[in-house]
Amino acid sequence: MAGTTLLDIKGVQTYYGNIRALNGVDVTVKQGEIVALIGANGAGKSTLMMTIFGAPRARAGTITFAGTDITQLPTHEIARMRIAQSPEGRRIFPRMTVMENLQMGASLDNLQHYDEDAEKVFTLFPRLKERIAQRGGTLSGGEQQMLSIARALMARPKLLLLDEPSLGLAPLIVKQIFDAIRELNRTQGLTVFLVEQNAFGALKLATRGYVMVNGNVTMSGTGKELLADPDVRAAYLEGGHH
Amino acid sequence: MVGTVSPERDIVATPVQRATREALYAGAIALGLFVLFIGLRTDQNISNELILVQRWWLLFTVVVLTMVGRFVYVAYGQPFLASQKVVDIATGLLPESAATRFFRLPYFIAAIVIVAVLALLAGSLDDLLGPGLAGYARFARALAIIYALASVLFYFRSFIHAHFSALGIAALAIYPVVVVLVLAVYSGSMVGGFQGSLKWVDNFGIQILIYVMLAWGLNIVVGLAGLLDLGYVAFYAVGAYAYALLGTHFGLSFWILLPAAGAMAAFWGVLLGFPVLRLRGDYLAIVTLAFGEIIRLVLINWREVTNGSAGISGIPKVSFFGLMSFNVADENYIAKVLDIAQSGAYYKIFLYYLILGLCLLTAFVTIRLRRMPVGRAWEALREDEIACRSLGINTTTTKLTAFATGAMFGGFAGSFFAARQGFVSPESFIFLESAIILAIVVLGGMGSLVGIAVAAMVMIGGTEALRELDFLKQVFGPDFTPELYRMLLFGIAMVIVMVWKPRGFVGSREPTAFLKESRAVSGSFTKEGHG
Numbered sequence: 001m002a003g004t005t006l007l008d009i010k011g012v013q014t015y016y017g018n019i020r021a022l023n024g025v026d027v028t029v030k031q032g033e034i035v036a037l038i039g040a041n042g043a044g045k046s047t048l049m050m051t052i053f054g055a056p057r058a059r060a061g062t063i064t065f066a067g068t069d070i071t072q073l074p075t076h077e078i079a080r081m082r083i084a085q086s087p088e089g090r091r092i093f094p095r096m097t098v099m100e101n102l103q104m105g106a107s108l109d110n111l112q113h114y115d116e117d118a119e120k121v122f123t124l125f126p127r128l129k130e131r132i133a134q135r136g137g138t139l140s141g142g143e144q145q146m147l148s149i150a151r152a153l154m155a156r157p158k159l160l161l162l163d164e165p166s167l168g169l170a171p172l173i174v175k176q177i178f179d180a181i182r183e184l185n186r187t188q189g190l191t192v193f194l195v196e197q198n199a200f201g202a203l204k205l206a207t208r209g210y211v212m213v214n215g216n217v218t219m220s221g222t223g224k225e226l227l228a229d230p231d232v233r234a235a236y237l238e239g240g241h242h
Numbered sequence: 243m244v245g246t247v248s249p250e251r252d253i254v255a256t257p258v259q260r261a262t263r264e265a266l267y268a269g270a271i272a273l274g275l276f277v278l279f280i281g282l283r284t285d286q287n288i289s290n291e292l293i294l295v296q297r298w299w300l301l302f303t304v305v306v307l308t309m310v311g312r313f314v315y316v317a318y319g320q321p322f323l324a325s326q327k328v329v330d331i332a333t334g335l336l337p338e339s340a341a342t343r344f345f346r347l348p349y350f351i352a353a354i355v356i357v358a359v360l361a362l363l364a365g366s367l368d369d370l371l372g373p374g375l376a377g378y379a380r381f382a383r384a385l386a387i388i389y390a391l392a393s394v395l396f397y398f399r400s401f402i403h404a405h406f407s408a409l410g411i412a413a414l415a416i417y418p419v420v421v422v423l424v425l426a427v428y429s430g431s432m433v434g435g436f437q438g439s440l441k442w443v444d445n446f447g448i449q450i451l452i453y454v455m456l457a458w459g460l461n462i463v464v465g466l467a468g469l470l471d472l473g474y475v476a477f478y479a480v481g482a483y484a485y486a487l488l489g490t491h492f493g494l495s496f497w498i499l500l501p502a503a504g505a506m507a508a509f510w511g512v513l514l515g516f517p518v519l520r521l522r523g524d525y526l527a528i529v530t531l532a533f534g535e536i537i538r539l540v541l542i543n544w545r546e547v548t549n550g551s552a553g554i555s556g557i558p559k560v561s562f563f564g565l566m567s568f569n570v571a572d573e574n575y576i577a578k579v580l581d582i583a584q585s586g587a588y589y590k591i592f593l594y595y596l597i598l599g600l601c602l603l604t605a606f607v608t609i610r611l612r613r614m615p616v617g618r619a620w621e622a623l624r625e626d627e628i629a630c631r632s633l634g635i636n637t638t639t640t641k642l643t644a645f646a647t648g649a650m651f652g653g654f655a656g657s658f659f660a661a662r663q664g665f666v667s668p669e670s671f672i673f674l675e676s677a678i679i680l681a682i683v684v685l686g687g688m689g690s691l692v693g694i695a696v697a698a699m700v701m702i703g704g705t706e707a708l709r710e711l712d713f714l715k716q717v718f719g720p721d722f723t724p725e726l727y728r729m730l731l732f733g734i735a736m737v738i739v740m741v742w743k744p745r746g747f748v749g750s751r752e753p754t755a756f757l758k759e760s761r762a763v764s765g766s767f768t769k770e771g772h773g
Contacts, residue, residue: 053632079634087632093625097753104622107615108634133753155633 004031005064006159006191007052007083012061014044014051021047023215024061029159034185034192036202036223038236039212045195046088048212049163053085054078066158080108084157088164090148094137098128101136101147105154113156121150124180142173149177153184160184162194166201174198178205199236203227211236261317268312272305280304350393353386360386406692414451414598418443418591436587444590445706448662451597452655454698457682458604458691459651464680465689466608466617467644468624470527472676473514473534477507477649479541479671481656486554486666487547496560500657507653508646510537515645519638522627534676541668553667560661562592593662600658604651605691611647613754620644621689621754685739687746696747705732 007029014022021044029035039045051058054075063071070078079085084105093101102121106114122129125146131139136147145165152160162181166174178201184190196202203209203223211219211232219232226232255263281301287293360383368376395402402409421442426435460474484503488494494502518529541548548554559568566576568589577584611617619640622630631637660666682701686694708728743749 055628055631074636075631076634076636079632085632087629091626091629091632093622093629095625095751096621097755099755100618100753103755104618104630104633104635107618110615135751151633 005029006031006066007193008062008064009048009052010062010064012048012051012058012063014047014056015059016047016056021215022051022058025212025215025217027210027217029191029193031191032185032189033207034181034194034205036206036209037193037195037212038197038199038202038209038226038232040235041197043212044215045212046163047215049085049088049161049195052078052083052161079155082108082156082158083161084152084155084159085161086145086148086152086163086165088167090144092136092139092144092147092151095135097135098132098139098147101151102128102154105151108155114154117154117156121153124153124183125150142169142177145169145173145177146180149180158191160190160192162192164195164197166196166198174201181205199232200227203232257317257321261313261315264316265309265313269305269309272308273301276301276304345393345396350390353390353393356386357383357390410692410695411602417447418594421447422587422591433583433585436583436585439587440590443587443594446703447594448590448597449706450699450702451594451601452659452662453679453682453702454695455597455601455604455655455658456652456679457686457694457698458601458608459648459655460679461648461683461689461691461694462608462611462620462651463644463648464683465694466612466624467620467641469518469641469644470523471530471645471648472527472673472680473530473532473537474648474652474679475671475673475676476514476534476537477511477652478656478659478675479537479668480507480510480649481653481658482660482666482670483541483548483554483656484653485657485660486557489558489660490554490556493558495564496558496657496661497563500654503657504650504653507656508650511645511647511649512642514649515642519641531673531676534671534673538668538671541671548668551668553665553669555665557660557664557666559589559664560593560596568592593658597658597662600654604654607647607651608691616640616643618754681736685736685746687748687750689751690746690748693746693748700735701732704735705729 005028007027009025009027011024011026012022013020013024025044025048027035027037027048037045037048047056050056052063052070054070054073054077058071061071062069065078065081065083068081070081073081093104096104102118103111103114106112106117127143128146128150131143136144139147145167149160149162149165165177165181169177181192181194182205185192194202194206203226206223209221209223209226210217211226219226219229221229227237281297283295283297285293285295360379363370370376371379418439421439422432422435424435425438425442426432429435429438456474456478459477460471463469463471463474481503484506485496485499488499488502489496514530514533518526521529542551544550561567562576565574566579567574568576570577570584576582576588608617612621619630619635620643622633622635623637623640623644627637630640659670663670678701682697683694685701686692686697705728708731739747
């Protein structure tokens with residue numbers, strides 16, 4: 001299985017009104033990989049993430065998932081292709097309990113696999129099990145991030161998109177979350193595409209990485225190569241990582 | 243006495259001193275505020291000239307009342323409230339609460355005795371005391387009844403809290419029976435009981451239940467799906483006119499037209515839903531408001547069909563499932579069939595149970611839907627639309643089903659309304675109605691069926707009850723008409739509730755999925771008014 005292309009983004013251009021946010025981006029994610037996209041604020045990382053999900057829609061270029069062109073599909077149809085997302089800002093349902101949030105994640109299969117999958121995410125994030133009857137809005141930031149990832153996993157995704165999973169979290173929690181992603185990839189072969197500002201952590205975790213500047217992908221390579229690259233070090237790592 | 247240090251002067255002021263000072267301030271403010279509002283009044287004299295009526299005594303009374311109120315609150319109310327929160331150092335217990343001190347068995351017995359004595363003397367009160375004092379006596383009787391009922395509620399509060407829904411439904415189910423029996427005993431005959439029950443069953447019972455049903459229907463759109471709809475009354479109008487037109491022109495029965503009216507309203511719900519799919523919050527509110535007005539204006543101006551502002555009259559009554567009729571002239575008139583005395587009350591009581599049934603249907607459907615995928619999708623949509631889509635939920639169909647379901651219940655309520663009134667006109671479907679229904683939903687706590695039912699009872703029952711305040715004429719003179727102050731009191735009550743409970747009577751959302759033990763955290767910790 002490993003080696004086949006799962007997500008193929010070719011020449012994608014995205015606009016907000018008349019302002020171009022992505023200038024023809026090419027990104028490939030292969031089955032079983034963890035791919036990291038790093039870049040500064042406003043580089044267009046989150047825009048690419050949202051474009052994959054069809055909102056905003058790409059004005060040029062194609063996005064292919066597992067051989068199907070998903071460029072023009074509405075967001076919910078894309079989700080039904082088994083692409084799951086932990087969006088920027090987590091976007092959990094604040095007034096619903098942890099359990100209901102997870103159920104919403106499992107609603108694609110109408111809760112058929114709910115019990116089985118819930119056990120799996122609880123072994124990954126035991127904290128969520130303790131908080132099961134608590135409302136999402138009352139969780140701490142780290143717990144909310146865990147819930148957001150767990151909710152995405154409940155859909156049994158073929159591809160997991162993570163938008164800034166380390167944003168605003170304490171280093172210890174970031175480590176827990178990155179460990180969980182690595183664990184998922186290793187044991188279940190889950191393909192992960194993540195966007196990060198925390199370049200050091202993301203590149204250490206990733207099989208391959210892309211660097212984005214002003215709406216263009218300027219560099220790509222394996223995680224190790226990028227970590228060793230002097231330009232990347234100067235721009236994103238030196239004095240940047242903690 | 244508790245002493246506090248006043249910030250301006252560094253000396254200890256007793257509450258009484260402070261209260262005196264604050265009372266003087268309050269009096270000055272009240273005087274400034276009310277001198278033009280209350281002290282002077284414009285009126286017309288006999289030759290139609292504008293004259294100023296001076297009402298200095300009334301102004302004086304209001305100012306003095308304000309000062310006394312402020313004084314009592316600062317001197318006794320505040321220290322009392324403060325002492326309620328202080329734990330007794332020796333025992334570690336909270337002091338007796340105000341409630342346990344207020345509701346005592348001797349007081350309860352005294353209240354019952356007062357009620358019994360005054361009820362026995364009811365007929366001869368006017369002769370014994372004169373009309374003025376008799377009014378006060380009736381007022382005292384009403385207070386004693388309220389106190390006795392409140393005591394009972396207080397002592398059984400944990401039981402009531404645990405079985406609120408069941409008790410509520412049971413109380414609603416026996417309400418007309420109790421009213422008829424009590425009034426029959428009071429007037430000495432069954433006929434008198436039925437005649438007297440008209441007001442209680444129709445003005446209070448049916449009126450409140452119509453609003454409960456409308457608010458529960460709107461709750462699906464606003465409370466569950468989070469789509470702010472200011473034009474809900476449009477669906478109510480569609481339902482009412484559907485029954486009025488089809489019933490009068492084609493003579494179709496209510497039982498056929500009820501589902502038809504619901505379907506028609508649902509269709510209009512979808513029609514409204516399409517253009518507003520992309521809107522949220524304020525923008526959605528504006529468009530739905532406009533939709534409500536469009537429907538009303540169409541009803542006024544499409545005279546050939548709707549008969550314009552004159553409305554449609556002679557709308558047929560509901561039959562007793564086709565078996566018996568409530569028209570005196572008919573062969574199968576209920577009193578002829580059952581061989582009982584003629585009375586208009588049978589129809590009202592039947593309508594009461596009909597609307598109660600419709601309400602319970604609404605509640606049942608809402609409860610069931612909340613546990614089904616579509617209901618969960620509604621709630622998720624309210625919480626976060628973007629997250630919803632990225633979980634594979636089709637927000638278009640989710641919104642349309644919410645609009646359609648809410649509108650359908652509005653349509654049911656509308657056709658019931660037409661059948662009850664026997665007459666519909668565009669007058670009944672003004673924006674104020676939408677606003678009241680929305681206010682009930684917000685006041686009750688968005689999404690909570692129990693809270694909304696209580697809010698409807700308080701708001702609609704409260705405004706109806708204000709019509710009964712004739713005894714206030716004893717206090718404010720015979721010119722005083724309490725009805726005129728209904729909306730003022732209504733507004734004040736809403737402000738108080740929203741200050742006291744900003745998320746409505748039942749503010750926390752009830753989860754739909756449980757483990758064996760539930761440990762929900764209060765909703766007040768979660769984000770408010772999200773989305």
